[in-house]
Amino acid sequence: MAELVFFSGTMDCGKSTLALQMDHNHAARGRAGLIYTKLDRAGESVLSSRLGLSTTAREVTDSLDFWDDVVEHLTAGGRVDYLICDEAQFYTPGQVESLARITDELDLDIYCFGITADFRTQLFPGSRRLIELADRVQVLQVEALCWCGRRATHNARVVDGTMVVEGEQVVVGDTASGGGGVVDYEVLCRRHFMRRMNSHAAKAAAQSADVLPFELDVCAVPPR
Known part of the structure; x- marks a missing residue:
């Protein structure tokens, strides 16, 4: 039976x-799929990974109706066995419901990939709806690491080197924010997220005489 699967994790965990890889594996077995993405770091209509791999994709806008798009493709004589849906956290709840409908009524496997929570530790609307509707939610086993070496569990937004916890939910990294600062993202363990201590702040603290070693290194992994 077809499934709607949500592969989730922090940034840098290989989503x-x-x-x-999944698209390659299915295509190698003669299956035909459609690839979707939204706000990919490499630009519009591209699904890319930080390893340098990429492929063309259909750009998801807020007005896109997945049901209509897939049915139109099938009606035109195209073949669809599965969907690959990257950056699914940015999809609207209604679009996620449309994906569930496609799985149930068209019997297509749908594989969604996305971040669960934003830089404020709040669920993205698309991710929340996927958790509610997906047949399976699978946390990726490749662990992203905090600057301290521990498993990273939170996505932090950094503006000009300083971690922030306020602002618009969706801002693409490596861009200028409304305030003129450069926006970037970093994964942190929970302790350092709660302390607002990203790698830049940790480096500055390590050079300060006002910071005791245990205040900085309590979460650090001992050298091997």
């Missing part, structure tokens, strides 16, 4: 790489 897009897995999406590309």
